[in-house]
Amino acid sequence: MFHQLGRLGHMSAAPLDSSEHRSGPLLDHLARRMRLRSESVLSPLGLRPRHLVALTVLRDGGGTSQQALASTLAMDGTNIVGLLNDLESMQLIERRRSPEDRRRHVVELTDDGAKRLNEAECALASAENEVLGALEPDEREKLYLLLRRAATGTTITCEAVILEDTSPVDSR
Amino acid sequence: MFHQLGRLGHMSAAPLDSSEHRSGPLLDHLARRMRLRSESVLSPLGLRPRHLVALTVLRDGGGTSQQALASTLAMDGTNIVGLLNDLESMQLIERRRSPEDRRRHVVELTDDGAKRLNEAECALASAENEVLGALEPDEREKLYLLLRRAATGTTITCEAVILEDTSPVDSR
DNA sequence: ATAAATAGTTGGTGCTTCACATACGATCCC
DNA sequence: GGGATCGTATGTGAAGCACCAACTATTTAT
Numbered sequence: 074m075f076h077q078l079g080r081l082g083h084m085s086a087a088p089l090d091s092s093e094h095r096s097g098p099l100l101d102h103l104a105r106r107m108r109l110r111s112e113s114v115l116s117p118l119g120l121r122p123r124h125l126v127a128l129t130v131l132r133d134g135g136g137t138s139q140q141a142l143a144s145t146l147a148m149d150g151t152n153i154v155g156l157l158n159d160l161e162s163m164q165l166i167e168r169r170r171s172p173e174d175r176r177r178h179v180v181e182l183t184d185d186g187a188k189r190l191n192e193a194e195c196a197l198a199s200a201e202n203e204v205l206g207a208l209e210p211d212e213r214e215k216l217y218l219l220l221r222r223a224a225t226g227t228t229i230t231c232e233a234v235i236l237e238d239t240s241p242v243d244s245r
Numbered sequence: 246m247f248h249q250l251g252r253l254g255h256m257s258a259a260p261l262d263s264s265e266h267r268s269g270p271l272l273d274h275l276a277r278r279m280r281l282r283s284e285s286v287l288s289p290l291g292l293r294p295r296h297l298v299a300l301t302v303l304r305d306g307g308g309t310s311q312q313a314l315a316s317t318l319a320m321d322g323t324n325i326v327g328l329l330n331d332l333e334s335m336q337l338i339e340r341r342r343s344p345e346d347r348r349r350h351v352v353e354l355t356d357d358g359a360k361r362l363n364e365a366e367c368a369l370a371s372a373e374n375e376v377l378g379a380l381e382p383d384e385r386e387k388l389y390l391l392l393r394r395a396a397t398g399t400t401i402t403c404e405a406v407i408l409e410d411t412s413p414v415d416s417r
Numbered sequence: 418a419t420a421a422a423t424a425g426t427t428g429g430t431g432c433t434t435c436a437c438a439t440a441c442g443a444t445c446c447c
Numbered sequence: 448g449g450g451a452t453c454g455t456a457t458g459t460g461a462a463g464c465a466c467c468a469a470c471t472a473t474t475t476a477t
């Protein structure tokens with residue numbers, strides 16, 4: 074599945090991009106399988122995939138405004154509100170008013186949130202082992218680094234500027 | 246974003262898996278960004294992300310039964326029916342009764358389907374360039390190979406057996 | 418001082434993508 | 448003949464969103 078059979082379907086004479094392969098369908102497919110496999114370990118922790126992504130961003134990126142989080146996750150602000158309401162009601166994050174601009178909240182992981190995220194990641198070892206089972210450990214590490222490069226690299230744009238610009242936890 | 250800040254949130258003393266990092270949230274995040282970026286080029290072609298994944302499987306894997314396709318895509322058979330109805334109505338696939346078992350359909354890409362898939366992949370070059378823009382071309386190739394290994398490797402299980410077992414286009 | 422803009426919230430509609438269930442017809446196997 | 452299989456149609460329900468309007472509180476510009 075997904076392996077090239079001599080590109081039988083490649084009818085066009087027009088040359089493709091230098092990298093003819095498309096990672097898009099593969100990303101979709103693997104993300105879906107990972108999600109399916111993860112649900113059974115996330116539900117006991119009261120978490121859903123969206124929660125996990127948000128918690129990961131907050132742990133790795135530190136406190137952030139809701140707008141910055143919306144931008145990072147490419148989600149509408151009103152949907153971020155609902156997502157954060159879920160996490161706040163579970164005491165996994167807290168919102169505090171920014172002393173610099175009291176319209177704004179700074180959203181941060183709580184100790185419980187960090188712990189829960191850690192538990193989730195431990196629990197997800199089995200999902201990763203299954204979904205990425207064909208890869209050697211060094212290949213999994215390489216995959217992780219490439220995915221992270223791709224994920225963080227593109228925020229070295231206006232998104233990163235917004236994030237840096239609004240982050241109140243920086244010593245200023 | 247997603248880069249490690251000294252694992253500040255890593256409270257547990259219990260050692261994680263040998264690869265401490267989780268690719269799951271990154272796969273989710275990148276798949277979502279790829280999907281968002283892809284929609285504007287897929288809609289003019291009358292395609293949605295699910296269509297693209299299915300067409301890719303059919304091109305790369307050749308003719309297959311609906312059951313095998315359902316298994317490969319980890320989807321319920323009744324939802325595969327709807328998906329294939331869409332593609333059939335656009336003349337991108339055709340269903341033919343298997344001569345070996347007339348309960349079963351063999352689903353294959355049509356010439357139009359192969360062409361449309363190719364057009365979609367050309368059009369998606371811009372999405373890949375944007376979402377994977379932080380990676381060098383050789384890194385994109387490496388990412389593709391790892392994703393494909395992960396995607397195809399885990400089907401060397403009962404899924405692959407089902408696929409091989411039910412594929413009527415093999416010389417038997 | 419006032420108006421405009423911003424950050425966040427609430428409540429809502431609507432769409433897509435599924436899981437899952439039931440019932441059915443046609444076909445295959447025992 | 449009966450049970451199992453393959454696929455189809457129809458349906459419900461949930462999750463994950465986009466998008467909208469209206470609102471409060473706060474900041475910024477005039």
